[in-house]
Amino acid sequence: MDIYKDLTNPASKEFEKLLNSQLSKINIEEGKIIEGKINKITDKYCFLYVPGLKSEPVLDINELKSMGLNDKIKVGETIPVLLEKIEDKNGEVLVSASKAQKIKGWDKLVQAYENNEPIMGKITSKCKGGCIVEHIDTGSLMFLPGSQISDKPLKDISHLMNEPQKFALIKLDKVRGNACVSRREIISSFKKEDKAKIIEKFKVGDIIKGAEVKGYSSFGCFFNVNGELDVLVHLQEISYSRVNHPDEVFNIGEKHDLKVISVDKEKLQVGCSVKQLSPDPFEHIENYELNKVYKAKVVKIMDFGAFCELEPGLTTLLHSSELSWSKKNVSAKKMFSIGDEIDCVITEIDKEKRRVAISHRLSQKNPFETFESKFPVGTIAEGEVVNKNEYSLFVKVGDLDVDTFLHCNDLTYLNNGEEELTKYKKGDKIKVKVLEIKVSEQKIRVGHRQTKTDPMDWFNDKKVNQTITVKIVSTDNKGLVVRPEGCEMNFNIKKSAIAISAQDARPSRFTGGERIDCAIAELDINKRKVSLSIKLLEEIEKKEALDKYGSEGSGKNLPFSSLSDDLKKKEEDKE
Numbered sequence: 001m002d003i004y005k006d007l008t009n010p011a012s013k014e015f016e017k018l019l020n021s022q023l024s025k026i027n028i029e030e031g032k033i034i035e036g037k038i039n040k041i042t043d044k045y046c047f048l049y050v051p052g053l054k055s056e057p058v059l060d061i062n063e064l065k066s067m068g069l070n071d072k073i074k075v076g077e078t079i080p081v082l083l084e085k086i087e088d089k090n091g092e093v094l095v096s097a098s099k100a101q102k103i104k105g106w107d108k109l110v111q112a113y114e115n116n117e118p119i120m121g122k123i124t125s126k127c128k129g130g131c132i133v134e135h136i137d138t139g140s141l142m143f144l145p146g147s148q149i150s151d152k153p154l155k156d157i158s159h160l161m162n163e164p165q166k167f168a169l170i171k172l173d174k175v176r177g178n179a180c181v182s183r184r185e186i187i188s189s190f191k192k193e194d195k196a197k198i199i200e201k202f203k204v205g206d207i208i209k210g211a212e213v214k215g216y217s218s219f220g221c222f223f224n225v226n227g228e229l230d231v232l233v234h235l236q237e238i239s240y241s242r243v244n245h246p247d248e249v250f251n252i253g254e255k256h257d258l259k260v261i262s263v264d265k266e267k268l269q270v271g272c273s274v275k276q277l278s279p280d281p282f283e284h285i286e287n288y289e290l291n292k293v294y295k296a297k298v299v300k301i302m303d304f305g306a307f308c309e310l311e312p313g314l315t316t317l318l319h320s321s322e323l324s325w326s327k328k329n330v331s332a333k334k335m336f337s338i339g340d341e342i343d344c345v346i347t348e349i350d351k352e353k354r355r356v357a358i359s360h361r362l363s364q365k366n367p368f369e370t371f372e373s374k375f376p377v378g379t380i381a382e383g384e385v386v387n388k389n390e391y392s393l394f395v396k397v398g399d400l401d402v403d404t405f406l407h408c409n410d411l412t413y414l415n416n417g418e419e420e421l422t423k424y425k426k427g428d429k430i431k432v433k434v435l436e437i438k439v440s441e442q443k444i445r446v447g448h449r450q451t452k453t454d455p456m457d458w459f460n461d462k463k464v465n466q467t468i469t470v471k472i473v474s475t476d477n478k479g480l481v482v483r484p485e486g487c488e489m490n491f492n493i494k495k496s497a498i499a500i501s502a503q504d505a506r507p508s509r510f511t512g513g514e515r516i517d518c519a520i521a522e523l524d525i526n527k528r529k530v531s532l533s534i535k536l537l538e539e540i541e542k543k544e545a546l547d548k549y550g551s552e553g554s555g556k557n558l559p560f561s562s563l564s565d566d567l568k569k570k571e572e573d574k575e
Contacts, residue, residue, distance in 0.1 A: 057095040118166040148182035208258040216246035237273035240313030281313040298340045306332040322359035368439045385428045410447030455489040472514045475507040497533035
């Protein structure tokens with residue numbers, strides 16, 4: 001072997017050149033599985049002959065024994081190995097029989113997994129969460145979860161240990177070297193075949209006699225048929241009446257007749273019905289008339305209304321919006337109890353959708369119509385505050401179960417409406433006038449201030465530029481607060497409207513309680529808008545004086561200082 005180490009030797013170089021030319025003709029690559037023939041055996045090693053390699057690969061005998069290849073350890077036997085290194089740092093070939101076996105095993109597992117084929121294995125030991133399964137063909141170890149051992153819980157699995165049997169590959173991760181198998185899948189597949197044969201016996205329309213109640217869930221009830229098949233009766237197929245849970249109708253162990261309504265051979269499912277064995281109450285829905293009053297029994301109360309039964313099996317929803325004329329979104333729990341018989345009016349019948357709409361409020365006289373006949377618009381009546389919010393009061397008038405609406409702006413003519421609202425509380429008596437009734441919209445508007453004389457009526461016979469006498473209520477830097485004589489309302493005179501001359505436009509000239517004249521500068525009764533001005537009165541009087549005395553030249557004797565100058569200017573203009 002020394003010739004391979006001394007690469008400077010011409011003979012060595014020539015041999016290497018010749019060997020490499022031979023290797024190029026043979027497909028030998030690192031990472032590939034190759035066949036090696038045993039040509040020599042020692043106490044610890046087997047020496048292999050592989051055509052095309054520079055040296056003989058060596059295998060540890062213990063490796064072969066651990067793989068269960070004791071019978072292969074003899075000269076002339078062929079061993080598959082994985083070529084890891086054609087030449088390591090020592091110039092030797094590195095191979096592995098165990099790694100080759102594992103790779104070949106994985107190839108078989110991958111093929112079985114992709115083809116959805118079962119594999120043969122045996123349970124060799126228990127581990128945390130399940131068992132270890134050995135692949136019989138390759139010796140590969142796989143994990144069997146405890147949930148996949150059988151289709152039913154097993155306390156003892158000793159009878160399954162080391163017994164060759166079929167397993168289904170349910171997970172394969174070649175990168176991580178993980179394989180997961182299931183014995184349960186194999187058992188279930190056999191049962192599926194048996195179940196398919198049983199389902200072949202059933203067809204839609206068949207009547208199953210004496211099926212036993214086995215169990216139930218929130219969506220339906222399970223029945224066992226002849227001890228060989230479980231069928232489902234969906235919640236909606238239990239009864240024509242409303243059923244919230246199967247335990248309201250069935251008890252475990254009871255026997256009932258069923259009607260087959262569906263057969264799914266792919267999913268191996270049979271659907272049945274109990275209610276279809278009885279007449280459909282919707283078939284004679286024509287016996288009911290629209291807008292007619294009927295008795296209905298309350299069978300279920302919900303947040304959004306109540307389910308009522310017109311007759312056994314014919315159940316409909318009474319929505320909360322149809323409970324009362326006056327109370328919006330009232331809770332059915334506050335009005336009814338389960339078992340109550342109430343009056344209702346049928347408002348809609350949809351046979352195709354199997355839907356009947358009913359109303360309780362329509363069975364009673366419309367209180368808004370009664371209110372309109374008893375308290376027409378313009379009526380003044382005594383009321384009671386039953387509720388209030390930020391901007392309004394709700395007032396009950398008379399003994400009718402109707403709440404009228406009173407906005408804060410309709411409380412008073414004189415003060416701020418929102419401030420006035422704070423004076424009222426629930427239970428207070430208040431006089432109101434009916435302002436508006438909308439029966440179709442179920443709305444009634446009332447007012448309190450309308451029960452009194454409107455202070456604005458004082459201006460009904462007044463007009464713009466008219467002189468009125470007012471009493472000064474108060475003064476400040478912004479102007480005057482005055483009240484016309486005979487009127488109950490206060491008005492503002494701005495500082496700019498006090499006098500023509502800027503030096504005379506001083507609020508301090510006046511005192512509270514003083515009576516003065518002023519003119520109406522603006523008047524809009526509909527908009528309740530009034531403006532008063534002392535300045536305007538001076539301008540009006542000044543104009544009248546000019547018109548009266550301008551041609552006589554006597555303006556210097558008038559008490560208005562500026563008027564004398566205006567008259568002089570007018571005489572000069574004439575000349």
